[in-house]
Amino acid sequence: MATTKVVIVDDAAFVREVLSHLLKRNGFEVVGEACDGEEAVEIVLDRNPDLVIMDIVMPKLSGIEATKRILEKNPNQKIIACSTENSEGMVGKAIEAGCVDFISKPFEGKGVIEILTSIAKR
Template sequence: MANILIVDDAKFMRMTLSNILANGGHEVVGEAENGEQAVDMYNDLLPDLVTMDITMPEMNGLEALKAILEKNPTATIIMCSAMGQQKMVVEAIEMGAKDFIVKPFDESRVLEAIDRVLR
């Protein structure tokens, strides 16, 4: 079981992911709507894993990824992307993201990715 911080500007996406994670036996310790909130919450909660949306207002997922990794180089972050964001996903992986999951979320793929990066 992992403590997970969900970061997505869409409440529906956070809810969907939260349900998938709960079904997989994980605990959602926080939800952030943008990158700025994500960075603050990460530092407060120190979760085992973060699911990070790429496209968000105020501070996008790539900027938040960079900010979190600067303070916590061992942070485990999985990017969430819509189809057609391959370039940004590659950039995120190069910056230190551990994996990515594609929207719309497929429960088994999400849980597989999480198990893989936490091993």
């Protein structure tokens, strides 16, 4: 199976770094990172990754709005929401926007890898 290509979107550099190291150690290829929703739309549409890990609460453009814009252009893009705000309402908004799953922060590395591996196989 080909390497799964991922874009990581989070306004916290530390979170992007932790996710990047975790994914690379587990055979994923990180093809881009973004620190806000506007940058996310640009990078995801340019690099066409297999998966996107999308923070929800970010400056300039929320992860919800970025997800909607990406899916307008590429309806098959697989986007996984990731947020500390894991209320039922927020998870519902993410899924309604088109996210295929939701990862709560703080996250456990093994759980993240299991979710991404499962989604990549769909």
